Amino acid sequence: MHDVIIIGAGIVGCAAAYSLSKYKLRVLVVEQGPDVAMAASRANSGIIHAGYDPPPGTLMADLNVQGNAMYPDLCRKLDVPFRNNGSLVVAREGEEEQLEELLRRGRANGVPDLAILGRDEVLNREPNIAKDVAAALYAPTAGLISPWEMTLAFAQVAAVNGVTFRFNTRVTGVLTEDDRIAGLETTAGRLAARVVINAAGVHADLLAHMAGAERYEILPRKGQYLLLDKELDGWVKHTVFPLPNPKSKGVLVLPTVDGNILAGPTAEDILDREDNSTTREGLARVRESALQLFPDLPLNRVISSFAGIRAVPVDGDFIIRSSARIWGWIDAGGIQSPGLTAAPAIADKLIRLVAGLIPLQPREEHHDRRSTLRLRELPLQERQRWIQRNPLYGRIICRCEGVSEGEIVDALHGPVSATTLDGVKQRTRAGAGRCQGGFCQPRLLTIVARELGISPCAVTKAGPGSPLVAGRLNKGGAGDEE
Amino acid sequence: MKTMTCIVCPMGCRLTVDSGEVSGHRCNRGRDWALAEVTNPVRVLTTTVALEGGELELLPVRTLAPVPKAKLRDCLRHANRLRVKAPVRMGQVICPDLAGTGVQLTAARSVAKI
Amino acid sequence: MGAALEARRLGVGDILVIERDKFLGGILQQCIHNGFGLHLFGEELTGVEYAQRFIDAMQREGIAVMTDTMVMEAEPGMVRAVNADGVHEIQARAIILAMGCRERTRGAINIPGSRPAGVYTAGAAQRLINIEGFLPGRRAVILGSGDIGLIMARRLTLEGAKVEAVAEIMPWSNGLARNIAQCLDDFNIPLLLSHTVVEIHGHKRLEGVTLARVDDNLQPIPGSERYIPCDLLLLSVGLIPENELSRQLGVAMDPVSQGPVVDQYLHTSVDGVFACGNVVHVHDLVDFVTLESRRAAAGAARWLARPKRGRCIPLKAGDNVSYVVPQRISVPAEEDVTLLLRVRRPLRKPEFILRSGEEQVLRRVRPVALPAEMVEIKVPAAAIPGAGELEILCRGEKR
Numbered sequence: 001m002h003d004v005i006i007i008g009a010g011i012v013g014c015a016a017a018y019s020l021s022k023y024k025l026r027v028l029v030v031e032q033g034p035d036v037a038m039a040a041s042r043a044n045s046g047i048i049h050a051g052y053d054p055p056p057g058t059l060m061a062d063l064n065v066q067g068n069a070m071y072p073d074l075c076r077k078l079d080v081p082f083r084n085n086g087s088l089v090v091a092r093e094g095e096e097e098q099l100e101e102l103l104r105r106g107r108a109n110g111v112p113d114l115a116i117l118g119r120d121e122v123l124n125r126e127p128n129i130a131k132d133v134a135a136a137l138y139a140p141t142a143g144l145i146s147p148w149e150m151t152l153a154f155a156q157v158a159a160v161n162g163v164t165f166r167f168n169t170r171v172t173g174v175l176t177e178d179d180r181i182a183g184l185e186t187t188a189g190r191l192a193a194r195v196v197i198n199a200a201g202v203h204a205d206l207l208a209h210m211a212g213a214e215r216y217e218i219l220p221r222k223g224q225y226l227l228l229d230k231e232l233d234g235w236v237k238h239t240v241f242p243l244p245n246p247k248s249k250g251v252l253v254l255p256t257v258d259g260n261i262l263a264g265p266t267a268e269d270i271l272d273r274e275d276n277s278t279t280r281e282g283l284a285r286v287r288e289s290a291l292q293l294f295p296d297l298p299l300n301r302v303i304s305s306f307a308g309i310r311a312v313p314v315d316g317d318f319i320i321r322s323s324a325r326i327w328g329w330i331d332a333g334g335i336q337s338p339g340l341t342a343a344p345a346i347a348d349k350l351i352r353l354v355a356g357l358i359p360l361q362p363r364e365e366h367h368d369r370r371s372t373l374r375l376r377e378l379p380l381q382e383r384q385r386w387i388q389r390n391p392l393y394g395r396i397i398c399r400c401e402g403v404s405e406g407e408i409v410d411a412l413h414g415p416v417s418a419t420t421l422d423g424v425k426q427r428t429r430a431g432a433g434r435c436q437g438g439f440c441q442p443r444l445l446t447i448v449a450r451e452l453g454i455s456p457c458a459v460t461k462a463g464p465g466s467p468l469v470a471g472r473l474n475k476g477g478a479g480d481e482e
Numbered sequence: 483m484k485t486m487t488c489i490v491c492p493m494g495c496r497l498t499v500d501s502g503e504v505s506g507h508r509c510n511r512g513r514d515w516a517l518a519e520v521t522n523p524v525r526v527l528t529t530t531v532a533l534e535g536g537e538l539e540l541l542p543v544r545t546l547a548p549v550p551k552a553k554l555r556d557c558l559r560h561a562n563r564l565r566v567k568a569p570v571r572m573g574q575v576i577c578p579d580l581a582g583t584g585v586q587l588t589a590a591r592s593v594a595k596i
Numbered sequence: 597m598g599a600a601l602e603a604r605r606l607g608v609g610d611i612l613v614i615e616r617d618k619f620l621g622g623i624l625q626q627c628i629h630n631g632f633g634l635h636l637f638g639e640e641l642t643g644v645e646y647a648q649r650f651i652d653a654m655q656r657e658g659i660a661v662m663t664d665t666m667v668m669e670a671e672p673g674m675v676r677a678v679n680a681d682g683v684h685e686i687q688a689r690a691i692i693l694a695m696g697c698r699e700r701t702r703g704a705i706n707i708p709g710s711r712p713a714g715v716y717t718a719g720a721a722q723r724l725i726n727i728e729g730f731l732p733g734r735r736a737v738i739l740g741s742g743d744i745g746l747i748m749a750r751r752l753t754l755e756g757a758k759v760e761a762v763a764e765i766m767p768w769s770n771g772l773a774r775n776i777a778q779c780l781d782d783f784n785i786p787l788l789l790s791h792t793v794v795e796i797h798g799h800k801r802l803e804g805v806t807l808a809r810v811d812d813n814l815q816p817i818p819g820s821e822r823y824i825p826c827d828l829l830l831l832s833v834g835l836i837p838e839n840e841l842s843r844q845l846g847v848a849m850d851p852v853s854q855g856p857v858v859d860q861y862l863h864t865s866v867d868g869v870f871a872c873g874n875v876v877h878v879h880d881l882v883d884f885v886t887l888e889s890r891r892a893a894a895g896a897a898r899w900l901a902r903p904k905r906g907r908c909i910p911l912k913a914g915d916n917v918s919y920v921v922p923q924r925i926s927v928p929a930e931e932d933v934t935l936l937l938r939v940r941r942p943l944r945k946p947e948f949i950l951r952s953g954e955e956q957v958l959r960r961v962r963p964v965a966l967p968a969e970m971v972e973i974k975v976p977a978a979a980i981p982g983a984g985e986l987e988i989l990c991r992g993e994k995r
Contacts, residue, residue: 231843276710277708277709277711277796279795280816283706303703304701380669380676387683388682394681394683395679435698435699435701436703438720441716441720442728445724456728456730466801468713469724469732470730470827473530477563487776487777489777494774525778526630530628530726540729544642558754572645572652591645591648592651
C-alpha cells in the first residue's frame with residue numbers, strides 16, 4: 001500500500017517526489033519509459049524563464065515567477081549546473097510597442113529587473129545578432145539548466161529518501177472505490193494507493209478521463225531543435241527570442257549549460273502523442289528562423305537534431321487541482337512551457353493539495369543535497385586523487401567529452417541509475433559529443449553489459465524493444481544469441 | 483568480350499578481355515588477374531575466428547592466397563567453426579587447408595595470452 | 597608509429613608514443629580487410645597486418661609507448677595525459693599530432709525522422725563486428741559509398757546480414773573502383789547513385805528508411821521516395837580530421853582540409869608542433885599516411901637539431917583544386933617537395949599547373965583525377981622560388 005503514487009517521472013513528477021520525500025509517506029513513481037525525463041522533460045529548451053510571457057493572473061504566471069526564484073538555490077543544493085545568462089526578446093523597427101506590452105505584463109507578474117535595451121546595447125551584449133534589431137526586452141533573471149539533469153537530481157534525492165521508482169511500467173487503469181482512489185492497474189500489476197498524482201505529461205488528460213475525474217483536453221504540440229557544436233561556446237550568450245506569436249514564443253537561439261548552441265523549437269500541432277520524429281520541413285523552418293535572429297549562425301556545425309512533444313492545455317493554463325469527483329486524484333496536467341521553470345513551485349502546490357487529503361508529517365532526517373562527480377570539470381591535478389582511489393577514473397572511454405570508465409560505472413549503480421545506453425549518455429555525456437558515440441558506443445555496450453550482469457545482446461538504447469545489436473557473430477560454433 | 487574493374491590494387495583500372503586478349507591494364511598482375519577473372523575468379527578472404535585465452539576474443543585472419551570466388555561461402559563456414567588458442571603470432575597458420583581449397587588461413591595479428 | 601620509427605631512424609633518442617586505445621594501430625586494428633601496403637611493402641596486407649608490422653618494429657626499436665592513455669591537454673613543449681596510473685605531465689621539444697579522424701554523424705548530415713536504435717556510423721559497426729564480435733543488424737541499408745561503407749557492405753554480407761542497398765547522394769562514388777567491384781558487384785548489392793535517405797522510421801529499433809532520388813542540387817525529388825524495411829542503417833558520409841588538441845595548441849587551421857596549416861616539414865603554425873596523417877587531411881591510402889608521417893618525423897628531427905624556422909611562402913589551391921597540403925612552403929627549399937591535393941570534380945586528362953604569379957613553375961598531366969583519389973605531385977627543390985606566392989590549379993575536361 002502506497003500513500004502516494006505519482007504517474008510520470010518527468011520534471012513535475014520527480015519534483016513532486018522530491019518534495020514529498022521530506023515527509024513520512026510511502027511514495028511510488030510509475031513511469032512508462034525506462035528512465036526519468038523520457039518525453040517533454042528531455043526535449044525542451046532548458047530555459048528558466050523570467051516570467052514576462054504568461055498572462056497576469058494565471059497559474060502559469062504565478063508559478064513561473066515563483067519557480068524562477070527557487071532555482072538558483074535548488075541548483076546549488078542538488079548540484080545541477082545553472083547558468084544565469086539572461087534573456088532578450090528582440091524587436092525590429094516598428095515593433096517596439098510589443099516590447100512595451102511584454103514589459104508591462106512582466107511587471108504585472110512580478111518579474112524583477114526587466115529593462116528595454118536600445119540597439120547599441122543589444123549589439124554590445126550579443127555581437128552576432130542580426131544588425132537590423134531595434135531594441136530588446138532584457139530579463140536578467142532568466143537562466144539555463146539541463147532539464148534532464150534537474151529531473152534526475154530530484155529523482156535521486158527522492159530515492160535516497162525512500163521514494164520507489166518503477167520504470168517500464170505503464171498505467172492501464174485507475175482503481176476507485178466509492179469515488180475514492182484505491183490504486184492503479186499497471187503493466188506490472190495492481191498497485192494500491194490512497195492518493196494518485198497525475199503528472200503523465202502529454203497523456204495526462206487520458207488518465208484523468210480514465211479515473212473519472214473532471215475532464216480536460218491536451219493537444220500534443222511538436223517542437224524540433226538543432227544542436228550545434230560546443231566549439232561555438234560564447235558565440236550566443238543570452239537566450240534570444242523573437243517577438244512571441246499567439247501559438248508560441250517562436251524559434252529561439254540560445255546557449256546550453258554545456259556550451260552548445262540550441263536553435264528551435266517549431267510549434268506543430270500533431271495527432272500522435274509519441275511522435276517525436278524530426279522532419280525535413282520542420283528542421284528547415286528552424287534553420288530559416290534562427291538565421292533571422294543570427295544571420296551568420298554556423299549551421300554547418302550542427303551535431304544533432306531532436307524533437308519533443310509539449311502538452312498544450314486547450315484552456316491555456318496549467319491544470320493543478322484535487323478532483324472534486326474522485327477523492328485522492330490530483331491532476332498536474334497541461335504543463336507546457338514554462339513548466340520546467342514552474343516545476344518546483346508546482347511541486348509545492350501539489351504538497352499542499354496532498355496535505356488537504358492525508359496528514360503530512362515531516363521526516364526528521366532526510367537528505368536535501370546531492371553531489372555528482374564531473375571529472376571533466378576538475379583540474380587534472382584533482383583527477384589524480386580520484387584515479388588513485390579508482391584507476392577506472394583514469395581510463396577515458398568517451399574521448400569527445402572526456403568521460404572515464406569510472407564515471408560510466410558510477411552511472412550504472414546507485415539511486416535511479418542508468419539501465420540503458422541513453423541513460424548512461426544522459427548521466428555522463430558519454431556519446432553525447434561531436435562523434436555522437438561513433439568511437440565509444442561499442443565499448444559502452446560491453447561496459448553496460450558487464451555492470452548490469454546481462455548479455456551485450458540485451459543492452460538497449462532506450463528500453464525494451466531497442467536492442468543495440470541483433471546478435472553475436474557465429475564464431476567457433478558459438479551460435480546465435482537473440 | 484567482358485569488361486571489369488581490376489581489384490589487384492587500389493588503382494581500379496577498367497579492363498577488357500576479348501578472346502584471351504586483355505586491354506586497359508597498367509601492369510602484368512592486372513593482365514593475369516583479368517584472365518583468371520574470366521576463367522576462375524578468385525578472391526582473398528579476410529574474416530575473424532574465435533580466439534580463446536587471449537587479450538581479444540576474435541582473431542582477424544586472411545587466406546594466404548586468393549580462393550575461388552565460388553568457394554567463398556564454404557571457406558567462411560569453415561573459418562567460423564575454428565577455435566584458436568592464444569598466444570598467436572602474425573602469420574601463424576590457423577588452418578592449413580581452408581575448405582579443401584589447399585589455401586592456408588593465417589593470423590593477421592599477434593595476440594598475447596592473458 | 598610511422599613518425600616514431602622514422603624519428604628513431606634519423607637518430608632521435610627520446611621518443612614516446614601516446615595511444616588512447618588498448619592497442620597500438622588505431623583504426624587499422626578494426627580494418628581486417630586487405631588492400632593496405634601495396635606502395636610501401638609491395639604486397640597487399642590487411643589493415644591489421646599493416647599495423648602489426650609497425651608494432652613489431654616499435655618493439656624491435658624499443659620505442660616507449662603508453663597505451664590506454666588519453667592526452668587531455670597540450671601546450672607547446674608539454675602534454676598532459678591520463679591513464680589508470682594517474683595524470684602524467686610529459687615534456688617534449690617536439691610534438692607530432694597523429695590523432696587521425698572521426699566519422700561524420702547523422703546529426704551532421706541532418707537526416708530527419710525518429711531516433712531509434714540501429715543507426716550506426718560505418719566505423720562503429722566495423723568495430724562491433726570485427727573486434728567485439730556482434731552483428732549490429734540483419735537487414736541493412738548503407739548511406740554513403742565511401743570505402744568504409746563499401747567494405748562494410750561486404751563484411752555484413754559475409755557475416756550473414758542482408759544489405760539491401762548502398763545509397764550515394766553524389767552522381768559518383770567516393771569509394772575506390774575496386775571496392776565497388778569486390779564489395780558490391782560480387783554480392784549483387786545495388787549501388788544507388790544520386791540517392792539519399794530522407795527519413796528514418798521506427799520508434800525503438802529501426803524499422804526502415806525512406807530513400808529518394810536527388811536532383812542536380814542534391815535536393816530530394818518529390819515522388820521518387822521509396823520505403824525500404826531494414827533494422828540497420830550505416831552511415832559512411834565522410835571523415836573529419838580530429839583537431840581538438842591542435843586547437844588547444846593554438847595551431848592555425850585550413851577550413852577546407854579541416855586540418856592544421858603546415859609547411860613541407862609538416863610543421864604547424866606553432867613552433868615545435870607537427871602534424872601528419874588524417875589529422876592534417878583525410879587520406880584514402882594508409883601508405884600515403886605513413887609517407888607523410890615520415891616527412892613529419894624528418895621535420896621534427898630537423899627542428900630538434902636546429903630549432904629555427906625559415907621564411908614561408910603561401911601555396912594556394914586554385915581552380916578545380918579543393919585543397920593542397922602543404923599550404924605553405926618554407927624557403928629556400930632544401931629538398932624536393934611533395935604536394936598532396938584533391939580536385940573538386942572528376943576530370944579527364946587533368947593538367948596540374950604550379951605557378952608563381954603569372955609564371956608557370958611546373959606542369960603535370962594525369963589520365964584522370966577524381967575527388968575521391970588524392971593526387972600526389974613532386975616538385976623539385978630547384979623549381980621553388982624563394983619569394984612571392986605559389987598557386988596550384990588544375991585544368992581538364994569534365995567527366
